[in-house]
Amino acid sequence: MLLTERETQEGLLVSVCDPDVLGETFESGEFSLTVEEEFYAEDAEEADEDAVVGALARAAVANIVGREAVDLAIENGFVDEATVLDLGETRHAQLLRM
Known part of the structure; x- marks a missing residue:
């Protein structure tokens, strides 16, 4: 998966696809x-599942696209x-996250 982490005024913005x-x-x-x-x-960096899960755990906002990435977010409780x-x-x- 491709993972990008960007610091913003609102917190960490993560994009995964x-x-x-x-x-x-x-x-x-x-x-x-x-x-x-x-x-x-x-x-972006090529990231394994552990890196993506870690980034999503720290994210204030995340955009996630693709079956593998979204399914991983669901499996780990980040997305309903x-x-x-x-x-x-x-x-x-x-x-x-608010």
Whole structure:
């Protein structure tokens, strides 16, 4: 998975995506998502499951795209499956800690 961590005034922003969805656009009904290389891959590192879980544990905000990445977030309790968007061939979830 591709993992990016950015410090913001609101806390740590984490973006995670499966490499195979990078640059793709997915649609479902009124929703459309383009997995922008600038956001998900610029300064990203290839990360294993442990690194992604660690980053999500520290995140104030996270954007997660791809079946592997979203499923990992669900399995580890960061995201409720009921809040996940299924967009054609992929999945998208967001995490916001308040």
